[in-house]
Amino acid sequence: MKRKEGESAREKLKRALDLEGLSYLGDLLELRGTHELDARGCEGILLYSETCIKLSMKKYVLNIEGEGLFCSSYLAYTVRVRGEIASLRFEKREDKK
Amino acid sequence: MKRRNRSFPRSVFSEIFGSFEAIIPRPLCEAFLNLCMRYGFVYYGLRFEEDERYVRVTMPESERKRVLTACRMWQIRIRVVSRHGLPQRVRSLKGRWGLLAGAALSLLIYFTAQSVIWRVDVMGNDRLSAEYVRDILAEQGLCVGAKIREINKDSVEQRIMIERDDISWISIGIEGTVARVEIRETLDTDTSEKETKPANLVSRFDAQIVGMEVYSGFLSVKEGDFVRAGELLVSGIYKTEKAPLRFTRASGRILGRVEQSFTVEIPLVQAKKVLKNEKITKKTLIFFGKPIKLFTNYGNLPPTCDIINYLYTFDPFSLGELPIALSVEEYRPYEIRDIEISEDEAIEQAHAKLREIIDGALPDARILKKSVQGEFVDGKYVLKCELTAICDIAKQVELDVID
Numbered sequence: 001m002k003r004k005e006g007e008s009a010r011e012k013l014k015r016a017l018d019l020e021g022l023s024y025l026g027d028l029l030e031l032r033g034t035h036e037l038d039a040r041g042c043e044g045i046l047l048y049s050e051t052c053i054k055l056s057m058k059k060y061v062l063n064i065e066g067e068g069l070f071c072s073s074y075l076a077y078t079v080r081v082r083g084e085i086a087s088l089r090f091e092k093r094e095d096k097k
Numbered sequence: 098m099k100r101r102n103r104s105f106p107r108s109v110f111s112e113i114f115g116s117f118e119a120i121i122p123r124p125l126c127e128a129f130l131n132l133c134m135r136y137g138f139v140y141y142g143l144r145f146e147e148d149e150r151y152v153r154v155t156m157p158e159s160e161r162k163r164v165l166t167a168c169r170m171w172q173i174r175i176r177v178v179s180r181h182g183l184p185q186r187v188r189s190l191k192g193r194w195g196l197l198a199g200a201a202l203s204l205l206i207y208f209t210a211q212s213v214i215w216r217v218d219v220m221g222n223d224r225l226s227a228e229y230v231r232d233i234l235a236e237q238g239l240c241v242g243a244k245i246r247e248i249n250k251d252s253v254e255q256r257i258m259i260e261r262d263d264i265s266w267i268s269i270g271i272e273g274t275v276a277r278v279e280i281r282e283t284l285d286t287d288t289s290e291k292e293t294k295p296a297n298l299v300s301r302f303d304a305q306i307v308g309m310e311v312y313s314g315f316l317s318v319k320e321g322d323f324v325r326a327g328e329l330l331v332s333g334i335y336k337t338e339k340a341p342l343r344f345t346r347a348s349g350r351i352l353g354r355v356e357q358s359f360t361v362e363i364p365l366v367q368a369k370k371v372l373k374n375e376k377i378t379k380k381t382l383i384f385f386g387k388p389i390k391l392f393t394n395y396g397n398l399p400p401t402c403d404i405i406n407y408l409y410t411f412d413p414f415s416l417g418e419l420p421i422a423l424s425v426e427e428y429r430p431y432e433i434r435d436i437e438i439s440e441d442e443a444i445e446q447a448h449a450k451l452r453e454i455i456d457g458a459l460p461d462a463r464i465l466k467k468s469v470q471g472e473f474v475d476g477k478y479v480l481k482c483e484l485t486a487i488c489d490i491a492k493q494v495e496l497d498v499i500d
Contacts (some may be wrong), residue, residue, distance in 0.1 A: 045130045050145065072142060074134045 034085045037064060039090045045071070048072050053081055056093070062090035113180030113441035115158030119175050125264055126152045129173050136167055157183055213385055214243045215420045222280055223264060230280060233257060233264075236439035239278075241420045242386025245271060250431040275417070294497060298331035298491040302325045304353030314347025324353070330491055346497055352464070353490040359454050363447045365473075369436045372403075377428040385420045409410040416491035443478040447471060451482055 027041035039062060046061065047054035053069050055062045069083035089093055121129045123145070129152070133140055142155040157166060158180065168175040190197055217234060219227040234240060237253045250269045257267050266281040298314060306322045314331040316325060333347040377398065380391040409423040438446075451469070455462075467484040 001244075044134070045127045048130055049126050049149075071130065077134075079134070088228075 009043070027059070029062070030084070030089070031088075034066075035082060037081045037085060037088075038078060039081065040078045042074070042077055045079070050083075055079060055081075059093065061091040061093055063087075063091060105225050108470040109272050111155070111157065112182050115180065115184035116155050116489070117158055117161050117177050117180045118153060118155050119164075119177045120153050121148070121173065123149050123152055124399050125173050128171065128463055129168070129175070130168055132171055133171060136163070136215075138167075153178075153496045156197060158182060167461060179242055198430045205476075210256060210385075211274065212245055213274065213420075214239070214241055214245060214248075214276050215385075216417055217241060217276045217278060218417075220277065220279045222282065224282055225280070230264075230278065233261060234269075234276075234278065238384055239269065241274060242384075248276075259476045275388075295333045295496040296346045296348075297329055297333045297496065298347045298351065299350070300326055300328045300353070301492045302326050302353070302355045302357070304355045304490045306353050307329075308352035309349065311347075311349035312349075313345050316347065318351075324490075333496060344496065346493075348493070349491060350489045352487055354485065355459070355490065356483070356485050357458065358484075359451060359458075359482045361450045361454065361482075363443045363446045363450070363478045363480075365440070365443055365476050365478065366435050366437050368433050370431045371401075371434050371436075372429050372431045375430060377402075377430075379426045379428070381424040381426075383422040385422055388424070398428055401432065402428045402430040404428055440473065440478070443473075443480070444471065447478050447480040451480055455482075455484070459486055459488045462486040 027039075029040075030038040033082075039057065041058050042055045042062075043058065044056045045053065046056050048071070050069055051065065051067060053064045053071065055064070064081055064085060064087075066086040067084040069081060069085070071093045072078055072082045110367055130381050132138070138156065138160055140154045140156045142153075144153050145151070146153050150235075161177065161180075165175065165177070217231050217240065222230055231240070234253070234257075237256055239248055241252055248271070250271065254267050255270055257264060264280050265283040265285055267280045270277045270279075303325050304323070306318055306320050306324065309316065311331055314333050315335050317329045317332055324330065330351045331347040331349055335343055335345070345463065356482075382389040382391055405427040407425040407427070409420055409425070411419045413419070420434045464484055464486045467482065469482045470478065471478060471480040472477075
């Protein structure tokens, strides 16, 4: 397999063994239907209301809009939001610009 | 706003381990949530109240102190409004240990009381009193307060029938906490034997025969005869042509005219028992046969005192006596004093005593003539009585027949 430009040997090995997904350590959003969202990598809650929850992720701010929203759990920087999720919006973090 | 109900496992968990509700001002809601995320505090039931001025949250009781400390440190105004669950209920009973102790004692008594005898009912007794039968059963271990598990009914029945001559049959049944005992008494052999033993009728007094009713035996006297005390009236021995001697138990009524004299002396100075004003009472609670003293020691009792025992039993529902009784012993000290009685009192006592003597000596007598004379002599009142009466003068005297 040819190494891509700028790719280290380690990354090449991961790609060859198809382990890229498992070794990913960055932000991860997992949406189940329109009722449940797991946001991994959340550093804090910026706004909390039933219609809008703003989560501060590593490189951006995640806006979750909908109805009856609430944070059901959070563990090790992973927040679970439940409710009727209408939309997800990504905003650039002002301090990371 | 939809209110989400807690799941059943969470409800049970929070009920057992306790939970508390707190309110946070709305602007501090996000800071509070971030605090929970930072420290790993668990919460549930987060909701907005009063037009979103406050946020109400429920958290486990075990985290209350940590949460309050963290909020104080991060200057988040939080106020605990209520606490729920078992720990809170136990805390509310903190100053009322008597309530818990009483409940525990009640449960202990309830479960213990089911395993002991509450009452012993005796049936089928005629000559023997129920108390006597209960005493016999108590000797064998069956009594109020005895453990039901430790009673061997068959063994008790066997032992009583072997050891007791006055009980020919006994059956014991235990229904719940009541022991029902049925007995059959042995026949009174003494009485039955006595009724067949040969006897004569002899005279009790010196008398003149005025009437006769003979039920069995052979008459030795006739109307008008004068007899002495001890003289044969009706014989229980008779001869027949075929047998030399036969015996029977003579019985009947022989009426005779008797003359008797009685003398009664009543001293004017008598030694009488005078009760003192003091009284000592000792109470004992009998609980399932076990005595529990309710008094402290009174030291030595007075040398002379009357002892009166009272036993109060409880039957509040008319369903039978409860196995709880109050035994009260009263000690009434007295002293013997020489007391002078009045003449009227002496006369009254003398007449009462005379009546008693006449009734004892001549029961069912028809008095024909009676003269009574009384006088005061040497500090005594002496009453003399001469009477003539008609009464049954016959007395049965048994014969010992030797073969």
